[in-house]
Structure formats: C-alpha cells, structure tokens
Amino acid sequence: MPLLRLRVRAAADVLDRPVRWVAVSELEDPTPFLEGDELVLTTGMRLGPGDAAPYVARLVARGVAGLGFGVGLGHEDVPPAFVEAAERASLPLVEVPRETPFIAIGKAVSELLAAERYEELSDAFTAQGRLTRAALREAGTAAVVERLALEIHGWAALFDDVGMVLAAAGRGADQGAAMAGREIGRLRAPGAPASLAVSGPSWHVVVQPLGDQPRVRGFLAVGAERPFSPVGHTVVNTAGSLLTLALEQGRARLTVQRRVRTAALRLLLAGDAASAAEILEAAGPHGATGSRASVADELPAGPVVVLACEPRDAEALQDALPAFAAPWGPLVVALAAEDDAERVIGLAAGHGRVGVGGPAGPGELAAGLDQARRALASAAPVMRFADLAGQGLLSLVDPGLLEGFASSLLAPLREYGSRADLVESLRAYLACNGHWDAAAQRLGVHRHTLRYRMRRVGDLLGRDLDDPASRAELWIALSAPERATVKGQSGTGRLSL
Numbered sequence: 001m002p003l004l005r006l007r008v009r010a011a012a013d014v015l016d017r018p019v020r021w022v023a024v025s026e027l028e029d030p031t032p033f034l035e036g037d038e039l040v041l042t043t044g045m046r047l048g049p050g051d052a053a054p055y056v057a058r059l060v061a062r063g064v065a066g067l068g069f070g071v072g073l074g075h076e077d078v079p080p081a082f083v084e085a086a087e088r089a090s091l092p093l094v095e096v097p098r099e100t101p102f103i104a105i106g107k108a109v110s111e112l113l114a115a116e117r118y119e120e121l122s123d124a125f126t127a128q129g130r131l132t133r134a135a136l137r138e139a140g141t142a143a144v145v146e147r148l149a150l151e152i153h154g155w156a157a158l159f160d161d162v163g164m165v166l167a168a169a170g171r172g173a174d175q176g177a178a179m180a181g182r183e184i185g186r187l188r189a190p191g192a193p194a195s196l197a198v199s200g201p202s203w204h205v206v207v208q209p210l211g212d213q214p215r216v217r218g219f220l221a222v223g224a225e226r227p228f229s230p231v232g233h234t235v236v237n238t239a240g241s242l243l244t245l246a247l248e249q250g251r252a253r254l255t256v257q258r259r260v261r262t263a264a265l266r267l268l269l270a271g272d273a274a275s276a277a278e279i280l281e282a283a284g285p286h287g288a289t290g291s292r293a294s295v296a297d298e299l300p301a302g303p304v305v306v307l308a309c310e311p312r313d314a315e316a317l318q319d320a321l322p323a324f325a326a327p328w329g330p331l332v333v334a335l336a337a338e339d340d341a342e343r344v345i346g347l348a349a350g351h352g353r354v355g356v357g358g359p360a361g362p363g364e365l366a367a368g369l370d371q372a373r374r375a376l377a378s379a380a381p382v383m384r385f386a387d388l389a390g391q392g393l394l395s396l397v398d399p400g401l402l403e404g405f406a407s408s409l410l411a412p413l414r415e416y417g418s419r420a421d422l423v424e425s426l427r428a429y430l431a432c433n434g435h436w437d438a439a440a441q442r443l444g445v446h447r448h449t450l451r452y453r454m455r456r457v458g459d460l461l462g463r464d465l466d467d468p469a470s471r472a473e474l475w476i477a478l479s480a481p482e483r484a485t486v487k488g489q490s491g492t493g494r495l496s497l
Helices: 049-062 080-089 102-135 141-151 173-188 230-269 273-283 314-320 338-349 362-376 399-415 422-431 436-443 447-461 468-479 483-487
Strands: 007-010 021-024 038-042 066-070 093-096 155-160 165-170 196-199 204-210 218-224 292-294 304-311 324-328 331-337 352-360 382-384
Touching: 007 080, 021 102, 038 102, 049 080, 066 080, 066 102, 080 093, 102 141, 102 230, 141 155, 141 165, 141 230, 155 173, 165 173, 173 196, 173 204, 173 218, 204 230, 218 230, 230 273, 230 324, 230 362, 304 314, 304 338, 304 362, 314 324, 314 331, 331 338, 331 362, 338 352, 352 362, 362 382, 399 422, 399 447, 399 468, 422 436, 422 447, 422 468, 436 447
Parallel strands: 021 038, 038 066, 066 093, 352 382
Antiparallel strands: 007 093, 155 165, 155 218, 196 204, 204 218, 304 331, 304 352, 324 331
16 A cells, blocks of 8 residues: 555565454563454564564464564664564564554554455345345245355255255265265254354365254255355355245145144044045145145055054154144044054154054044044053953943043043143053052152142042042043044034134
8 A cells, every 4th residue: 555655574475464453562572462363563662683583483473464663763774683583484574664653554454354344244245135036936945055055165955854955056065965964963962052063174064953942944054165254154144044934934834734634634533534635635745845745645545543642742743654644632643554554653652652543444533533542541652442451341331321421420620720630640540550650750740749639639529549449430431432522622513724
C-alpha cells in the first residue's frame, strides 16, 4: 500500500502469510500477549543488536506473521542484526518510516480484514441462495446434496436415521459415504457429541445429525481435501437446515398417513375391508421419503395374525415392521400374514412387549385384537393368546354376559378420579400372582406405590384381594373382551381423519 511507505527488509519470498491482527509492543518479549498470525510493530527502543536473534526466535515460535520495525525514534535504521536474524528465520520484516504512525497500519489491516469478512459473508449468502433454490426443485433432498458437493468442492451424503444412504454426490462420494457411515454409530449412541470431524493428510470429513435428540431424523456427511473454513461451515449448516426441514416435512406427512391408517383399522375391525383399502390407497406411498409401496399393498389377502404392541418408540416400530401397522391409543396394532407372522413378531419384540392373537379371517379381526390385547397383559416380551391359561373356560361364557359382568365389576375403578391407572395396576398384580416386586417392575413403579393402589382397589371394589375367589373373578373380568374399543377410540363410532 503506497501510502504507508513500508519497505520489505527480510524474507520477501514469504509475504503470503495471513495477517489476522496488528500488535504494538515495546516489550523485550511480547509473546505472552500474542495468539499468532499478528503483525508485530515495535520501535526497538529496548532492543539492541544482541537481542535480535532471541527476539526473532521467540516471535517465530509464537507463530507471528511478520515484524514491522519503526525507525526514527530508538533507531535511525533497522539494525542489520535484526535483518539478518529475520532472513535466517524466514520472518518477514518491514521497515516503518517515522512519518507512518503505527495506528495507520492497524487501521489498514482492520479495513482489509473487514473487506475480507464481507466478501466471505457475501459468498456464503450467495451459496445459501443456490442451496435454497436447489431445495425447491423437484429432486428435493438429492438436489440439495448435489449442490452442496459443488459449493464445498468435495462430496456430500445424506443418511436416514438408521444410517442408510438416501443421496450422495461429488467426487469420492461412495468411499466417503462408506467411511462416514461407520462414524454414524457414534452419533446415535447415548450422550453422543453434536457432530464429528475426522481428518487425514489430504481429506477432512464432518458428520452431523439432522434434527434434535432424542429423535434424530437423519445425518449429513461432507468431505473435502482442505479443512472447512468458517464460510464452508456456514454453507454446510445451511444445507443441514434445509435437509432437516425436508425430512421433518416427510415425517409430518407420515404422521397424517398414520392417522389415516388408524381410521382404516377401525373400518377393518368393523368388517368394512373395501372402504379401508380405499382410504389407504388414497393415502399414497408410506415412509418419510415416500420410498415404500402403497400402504394398501401391506394388507394381507388371507387370514392374518393380529399383534398388539407396546413399543418403547412407536415411530421406530412402525418404520421397522414389514406389515400393516397403525397407532391404537397407547399401542400399535399390526396385521401380519399368517405365513409371515413369526418374522413380524420377532421384529416387534425387538421394540417392546407384544401380544399375539390367533389367526383371524376378514370378519374376525375384532376378536383377534381382543385376544392380542389380553395376551399383551402377560407378555414378557411376547405372549400368544393360545398360550394363556384359562382361555378355554372363558370361551364357554356368553361374550355379552361376560362383558356386562366385567363392566359392572370394574366400573368403580374406571370411574376413580386418580391419575393412577388402577385397572392396569390390578391386571399386572394378578398376572404376577400377587408378587409385589415383579408387578411393580412391570408397571415401572415402586412396590409401595403398587401396595397403595391395591389397597385403593380393595376399598373401591369392597373385595379382599388375598381371597382366591375374588382374584379369580377379577381376572375373568379383566380378561373379558373390551368390545367398546373396537367401535372407535373416541367412543363416538365416527370416522375421524
């Protein structure tokens, strides 16, 4: 910059070093107050020729960008010892004339840094615009991944929440995605970091989750030959936000589809399979990315096995099942083809407790669900209705009379205005043969809490729970089919979409 009238005195061949700030110091050792990449300015009033070599060595060790030596105050010229030491150490040294104030150099550097930062932000905004336009294209997520790979001059890959590649683009994307896929397991583990950065001699990879814990929607991995600059990270974060939004929108569509599936299940239980298939077909492809076939294709053509599932994560279970599945209150109900039932049961058991009904034809699904729900009460983690003791006796009782008996006997518990579910607590207590610890563990409560609930049950029903006859009657009542739930969970019998 001609106005500053600076003159290079040493290491003219390495002037391409970045300067991140200007530091003025007359200390013999200013390095404790430096961070690196500074242009250090001094008049050398405390320095003599014998100080040159150690002074320059300290600056080089600290990583400063260069040394500006002001003349006309402490020294009329830059001492030759400093020029020689700087040349040997490859530290750029510039002579600052008396007429050029140090503050002018500081202002010049500050303005250059501001201009550089503005240019970086402009580049980032421009890249964000290109990514946004890509997101609006028909290709959607694939277009964003492709555009991102171009912006970072590397590769990019989008994974779903279990680590399967949804889209990849850029040179080396296949190898990069394979490597990133191995790292995704670390991000899915409990207490995982917010993101991962992996580097090698000629490559740099960043992997970050899309969405918030505990429900991560997917993962984005990017790689390039050079480390990512702040602008590069900004571009990657923008792409991550756009991809997260796209995945969330896919999940929103999936939520609506699942509500339709619940309505279809009501129709199936009512025996109207044609109407159920019609609304399922209108719901379109299943899956957050629309990758699975029409949900109508998931309905088995022949006899089915009804599963009542109590999963730890309902969404994960429904994603994993290769069969028709729908939310049903706190449960997930699945309809598996008879010849594929064991495989579906095994998959469902990996996500929580499962009750399995007997094979049911098109007009017997309501009974199949009744059986599956009763089996679920004793599942650990799987129980089949056929394996439940005492069901042969219940089959001899008129269903209407049994339902009326159960409704009358258990009415005080259902009407009790406490948050505690006394019916389910009683069911667990009886299923565990009165063993407090086992029943409390099944309910996820302390045994003292369960004891309190059972005292309340005894008071409300006016029965002694230690009496075998009372226990038998209560178990029969709890095993009665709850046919009201088949008509619709809202109790109105109307179809709600």
